[in-house]
Amino acid sequence: MGLVMAIIRRKRAPVALPGLGLSLGITLAWLSLIALIPLAALVIRAGGLGWQGWLDAVSGERVWLSLRLSFGASLIAALLDTFAGLLIAWVLCRYKVPGHAFWDVLVDLPFALPTAVAGIALTALWVPDGWLGRLIEPFGGKVAFAWPGVVVALTFIGLPFVVRTLQPVLQSAEKELEEAAESLGASPAQVAWRVVLPSLRPALLTGFALAFARAVGEYGSVIFICGNIPMQTEITPLLIVSRLEQYDYAGATALATIMLALSAVILALLQALHAGRRTALR
């Protein structure tokens, strides 16, 4: 076997693997049927509204407030995730932590927990008489049924994106560089700021973008904790659903195109950032 492989490698044998037609055919057929054609239908439908119709459907105070909440809360959540994720990835990669495997599994939990479960659990935690809501109530803090609740839910679901993007980079980072800096007299803070952080910047950016992308479209974990008050705690995906429930297909479609365009832009940015290298995100 080894010999055959060596010969193949050397001679660049003219054999080609079979199955391109079949595998590509199945891939394109199923992808088109389930995802591409339905998404194209959305775009065509939105095109049918005409420029003015589309503009009418996405203007108005309720839409504006929902977009502001969705983007604002996602931005705050992704930033919180970036800081917390950096801290957690650093501690898990570099320090000996008691119960290391336990904490490591815990990081992935938001990936594995269905959003509806996360939603009711976070709500129960942060209502005024919940475990955590009770702690902030005396200070006038309100999380559940207010905009901070949206941030809490979005922060929860975004955390693993940052940690899982940073971990492989931190693990493969050359410790020699840090040691060299230390031996040249750099303080730990200088090492962290000047040596470690610059090497993490692309991964931090990727993690942030992934967490943000996930947060903007999120629905299940938010709708329980936000209280769904129109103009106050209504995220854009929720507004799409409520328009659908009123059979306002045009209004829902127009809003959906904004969400879809955003996903496409973030995907393109991530692809550019990685220049074809695939990330191990889940």
Added chain:
Amino acid sequence: MVRIVLTFLAMAWLALMVLAPVAIVLVEALGAGLGAWWAAVSDEETRTSVALSLQIAALVVPLNAIFGVAAAWALARFRFPGRALLLALLDLPLSVSPVVAGLVFVLLFGAQGWFGVWLQEHDVQIIFAVPGIVLATAFVTLPMVARELLPLLESQGDDAELAALTLGASGWQVFWRVSFPRMRGALAYGVLLCLARALGEFGAVSVVSGHIRGQTDTLPLHVEILHNEYHFQAAFAAASLLLLVGVATLLLRRLHTPETGD
């Protein structure tokens, strides 16, 4: 000192933000005793919703597994024009909002959808019925198996397959005897991820389901119904089943040592 402070902060964040939600599900579900938990879980409507979720997963997961193997084979083993685009499109279903994933099927098959009138004339119901839920679930779990297989196949290279071919094996022989055994672990793990997501999907399914009790409420939707009706203990009991699926997936991931070493 810095070490201790950082470690404490990291653990505190994980404990408050991730561990606490899990703990409260268990406390609320089991707080009234195992008997109450069992009563809620074995309730007629909860059982129906579990059965529906399992049926849908049983339909969707095999299809997406076949798709995953085909996509990974085509994308990892061949270079063709449009390959980069296809790679990008493969990720699209995971980055689109679940609400949009549900909406697109309403636009196609709903009462005012493109095929709405035709479907009504032929008495076929897709939206607010099981077929719609199947489509929406297939959409959101589409690339999950492919994404597990693709990095593995790429890192393995095609030397072994080419060797088998030069030794006279047919295409299918190469696949079943050489390629398949080497991707079995990753395939099983991808199927597991796909299954867990199919059972737990909420947003997309919620848009197409219509929430008809006993007919189109899957387990996650049933959790919502119970919660909205203030049956909190029952809602958390049903949620504990989904939590169990999630935790099992995470623990099996620990056992599954990734062949790519990622």
